[in-house]
Amino acid sequence: MESANPEKWVAGHVSTLPKSGIRDFFELVAKMKNEDVISLGVGEPDFTTPWHIREHAIYALEKGKTYYTSNLGMPELRQEISRYVSKHFSVDYRPEDQVIVTVGVSEALDLAFRAFVNPGDKVMYHQPCYVSYHPSIQLAHGEAIAVPTYAKDNFALTAEALEEAWQPGAKILMLNLPCNPTGGTCTKEQLEKIAAFAREKDLLVLSDEIYSELTFDGVHTSIASLPGMAERTIFLHGFSKAFAMTGWRIGYACGPAVLIDAMMKVHQYAMMCASIIAQEGALEALRHGEDAVARMREQYHRRRDLVVRRFNAMGLACHSPRGSFYAFPQTTGVGMDEKSFSVGLLKEEKVAVVPGTAFGHGGQGHVRACFATGYEQLIVACDRMERFIERRKN
Structure with a gap:
C-alpha cells in the first residue's frame, strides 16, 4: 500500500498562504535566546496588566x-x-444588539471578513499594514487591493490614493488608524474626505482602532463618528495595547445590528464566546483603568521622542509617528536594504527590528522598531544601532 502524502489534504488557498514575516524573522531571534538580545520587534507592551485588573479577574475565578x-x-x-465608546469616540451603540465581544481584535476582524466577503469580493486596505490583513482577506476568498501610503505624508492614508487604487466591485475598505507598523494616522479633515469616498463608492468600512488611546499628537477621530458613517462602519477595538492586556485575548466590534448579528453567527460556531475571566478583566479595565492608560501613554510618548531623535541623528530618516508604539525608519539612507539591515543588526549588535517588507511591498527600505520597551533599554539599543551604522561608514 502506498504511504499517504498529508500535503494533499491542505486546502489550496492555505498551502499558498505565506507565513507571517514577523514570526519568520523571529525564528532567528529564538536561536539567540541565550544571548543579550534587545527586541524592538514584537508589538507588545512591556508593562504588566495593572494589578487592579488582574485582582478583579482572580476574584472572579475564586467566586x-x-x-x-x-x-x-x-x-x-x-x-x-x-x-x-460613546465617551471616547462619540458614537452610540446599543449594548443589546450592536456590540459583540471577541477573542481579541484579530477574531473580530476574521468574523467580519467571513461574514461580509463573498468569494471574489474586493477589499481595499492601506499598506504598509498589519501582517494579518491581506491573509485574512485571502482566507475569506476575497480579492485584496493594496492602497499605498508614503513616508512623505507621514504614512497618512489619502482619499486621492483611494481614488487611484479603486476598482469596480470593491465592497469593503479596511482601515487601521493609528497604523501598525508606521504609526501613521489621519487628521479629521483627511478622514472626512475618506468618509466621502466610502459613501460615494458605497463601501462598508472596517475600522481597526486598537491603538487609538496611544495617540500622541492631535486628537484621534473615529471615522464611525462622521456623518453618514455609523451605518456603514464596523468599529473594531480591544484591550491588548492601551490596557497592556495582550495575553488576555479580548476585543470587541460595534456596528449596525444586522451586521453584528451576521458576525455573531460565525462567532457562535467558531468560538462560542470569549473567556469569561478575560471578560471580567476587561470590565474592570473599562471601569477603573483610564488613569493607568494615561500613565502608560506618557511613557510611550517619551520613548517615541527618544527613538525618533536618535534614529534621525544616526542617518535613519524617521517621521514622528502620531500614534501607536512603532517607529518606521528608513534604512536606505545608510546604504542598506531592510533585510540586510535587520539581519546584520541582530547578528552583530543583538538588536532585533522587523524588516518593513513583512508588512507589504510598501515597507521596502524601512524597518519597524517597537518602542514598547524600557527607556534605558531603548538607549542601549540605539547605542548599539549607532555602532552598527558607524562601522558601515568606515
Missing part, C-alpha cells in the same frame, strides 16, 4: 465564574463598552 457567557459577551461588559 467560580468559569462558565459560558452569552455569544455576544457579558451584558454588563457590553454596557461598559457602549459607555466607553
Whole structure:
C-alpha cells in the first residue's frame, strides 16, 4: 500500500498562504535566546496588566465564574463598552444588539471578513499594514487591493490614493488608524474626505482602532463618528495595547445590528464566546483603568521622542509617528536594504527590528522598531544601532 502524502489534504488557498514575516524573522531571534538580545520587534507592551485588573479577574475565578457567557459577551461588559465608546469616540451603540465581544481584535476582524466577503469580493486596505490583513482577506476568498501610503505624508492614508487604487466591485475598505507598523494616522479633515469616498463608492468600512488611546499628537477621530458613517462602519477595538492586556485575548466590534448579528453567527460556531475571566478583566479595565492608560501613554510618548531623535541623528530618516508604539525608519539612507539591515543588526549588535517588507511591498527600505520597551533599554539599543551604522561608514 502506498504511504499517504498529508500535503494533499491542505486546502489550496492555505498551502499558498505565506507565513507571517514577523514570526519568520523571529525564528532567528529564538536561536539567540541565550544571548543579550534587545527586541524592538514584537508589538507588545512591556508593562504588566495593572494589578487592579488582574485582582478583579482572580476574584472572579475564586467566586467560580468559569462558565459560558452569552455569544455576544457579558451584558454588563457590553454596557461598559457602549459607555466607553460613546465617551471616547462619540458614537452610540446599543449594548443589546450592536456590540459583540471577541477573542481579541484579530477574531473580530476574521468574523467580519467571513461574514461580509463573498468569494471574489474586493477589499481595499492601506499598506504598509498589519501582517494579518491581506491573509485574512485571502482566507475569506476575497480579492485584496493594496492602497499605498508614503513616508512623505507621514504614512497618512489619502482619499486621492483611494481614488487611484479603486476598482469596480470593491465592497469593503479596511482601515487601521493609528497604523501598525508606521504609526501613521489621519487628521479629521483627511478622514472626512475618506468618509466621502466610502459613501460615494458605497463601501462598508472596517475600522481597526486598537491603538487609538496611544495617540500622541492631535486628537484621534473615529471615522464611525462622521456623518453618514455609523451605518456603514464596523468599529473594531480591544484591550491588548492601551490596557497592556495582550495575553488576555479580548476585543470587541460595534456596528449596525444586522451586521453584528451576521458576525455573531460565525462567532457562535467558531468560538462560542470569549473567556469569561478575560471578560471580567476587561470590565474592570473599562471601569477603573483610564488613569493607568494615561500613565502608560506618557511613557510611550517619551520613548517615541527618544527613538525618533536618535534614529534621525544616526542617518535613519524617521517621521514622528502620531500614534501607536512603532517607529518606521528608513534604512536606505545608510546604504542598506531592510533585510540586510535587520539581519546584520541582530547578528552583530543583538538588536532585533522587523524588516518593513513583512508588512507589504510598501515597507521596502524601512524597518519597524517597537518602542514598547524600557527607556534605558531603548538607549542601549540605539547605542548599539549607532555602532552598527558607524562601522558601515568606515
